[in-house]
Amino acid sequence: MAQGILAIGELNEDSSLASVTGEVLAVARKLAGATGAQVSLVLLGKNASQRTKEAIALGADKVWVSEAEVLHENQIEAHLAALAQVCKAADPQVIVAGKSLFGRDLAPRLAFRLRVPLMQDCIDVNTDPATKRVVAVRPVYGGNANARVASPVDPQFVCVRPKIFEALPPNPSRRGEVVQAPVSVDASVVKVKRVRRVKEEATGVKLEDARVVVSVGRGIGGPENLPPFQDLAKALGAALGASRPVCDAGWLDHSFQVGLTGKTIAPEIYLTWAISGASQHLAGCSAAKNIVAVNRDPNANIFKEAKYGVVGDWKKVLPSFTATVKELVGS
Ligand SMILES: Cc1cc2nc3c(=O)[nH]c(=O)nc-3n(C[C@H](O)[C@H](O)[C@H](O)COP(=O)(O)OP(=O)(O)OC[C@H]3O[C@@H](n4cnc5c(N)ncnc54)[C@H](O)[C@@H]3O)c2cc1C
Numbered sequence: 001m002a003q004g005i006l007a008i009g010e011l012n013e014d015s016s017l018a019s020v021t022g023e024v025l026a027v028a029r030k031l032a033g034a035t036g037a038q039v040s041l042v043l044l045g046k047n048a049s050q051r052t053k054e055a056i057a058l059g060a061d062k063v064w065v066s067e068a069e070v071l072h073e074n075q076i077e078a079h080l081a082a083l084a085q086v087c088k089a090a091d092p093q094v095i096v097a098g099k100s101l102f103g104r105d106l107a108p109r110l111a112f113r114l115r116v117p118l119m120q121d122c123i124d125v126n127t128d129p130a131t132k133r134v135v136a137v138r139p140v141y142g143g144n145a146n147a148r149v150a151s152p153v154d155p156q157f158v159c160v161r162p163k164i165f166e167a168l169p170p171n172p173s174r175r176g177e178v179v180q181a182p183v184s185v186d187a188s189v190v191k192v193k194r195v196r197r198v199k200e201e202a203t204g205v206k207l208e209d210a211r212v213v214v215s216v217g218r219g220i221g222g223p224e225n226l227p228p229f230q231d232l233a234k235a236l237g238a239a240l241g242a243s244r245p246v247c248d249a250g251w252l253d254h255s256f257q258v259g260l261t262g263k264t265i266a267p268e269i270y271l272t273w274a275i276s277g278a279s280q281h282l283a284g285c286s287a288a289k290n291i292v293a294v295n296r297d298p299n300a301n302i303f304k305e306a307k308y309g310v311v312g313d314w315k316k317v318l319p320s321f322t323a324t325v326k327e328l329v330g331s
């Protein structure tokens with residue numbers, strides 16, 4: 001009989017634990033709290049076994065690891081085949097994955113392989129006290145409504161939105177079991193070959209990890225107006241973000257996009273300039289602790305979400321705002 005919760009962990013390129021791993025473990029522990037189920041984590045890839053202690057400290061009772069060479073490059077087909085094998089061996093009642101860049105590609109395919117429904121993009125996950133089954137909440141209609149969803153079959157597969165759930169504080173005294181994952185994947189399953197790796201130029205703070213984000217919308221008018229916002233971001237030690245039209249128009253690359261079809265972020269301060277606050281944009285920043293908005297339209301939707309707002313033309317507000325920031329931080 002299926003039992004326990006299996007969380008799907010991820011490693012960064014340098015084999016460190018990806019932040020989404022702590023988040024899926026926190027979700028798994030939350031679900032386990034209601035049923036007393038065991039929480040397992042699967043970690044696949046280069047040097048995975050060096051991360052097991054960290055994973056146990058973050059909430060895993062058991063870690064399935066495999067460092068098979070075919071899993072070293074994050075090739076989706078290889079990981080998919082390996083995860084299907086681990087799921088078969090672990091026979092979990094619940095699977096938790098993160099909707100990271102990798103996870104959003106992987107989870108639907110894995111669900112299909114397992115022939116189970118996928119509860120995708122969940123922002124809350126609970127256990128029904130009566131049935132002891134998972135009830136998840138996911139935004140629908142572009143974030144305009146939330147649906148409560150459940151799966152009638154095991155494994156109940158939830159894929160959670162990143163940056164919504166906080167990893168548990170690491171507890172180094174936790175003890176857990178480490179087992180070799182029964183993975184046998186032939187290199188021929190990999191149909192996509194990486195011919196070249198181009199590293200994105202790392203300038204400044206990474207959007208996903210930034211404590212402060214300065215984000216620009218279509219209302220800034222064009223790419224020629226970006227420099228003063230980049231200057232403000234630099235003065236604040238912030239990352240730059242953008243709404244979708246800014247990226248669609250090519251003013252900034254899509255890696256800057258915040259929202260439903262962009263990145264999900266949870267900074268301390270999200271400072272928006274000339275962004276209207278469409279639900280699809282808010283889907284990516286609603287976990288921000290403080291939203292600050294500058295918009296010339298007093299009825300702009302962003303003001304409904306903002307803690308602080310300035311109704312005004314950014315061209316008038318930005319110079320004095322940046323000057324004050326520079327004065328305060330002494331740069
Ligand atoms: C399936 C789907 C997915 C989507 N995914 C995303 C997503 O991931 N991210 C995203 O951002 N959008 C997404 N969108 C698009 C979304 O619906 C909005 O169209 C978009 O967010 C609007 O971007 P914006 O606020 O920059 O532009 P606009 O809606 O055009 O707003 C511009 C704002 O700038 C203000 N403004 C203009 N000039 C000035 C000035 N001089 N000073 C101050 N304020 C000024 C205006 O008052 C206005 O509020 C998606 C849409 C769909 C259908």
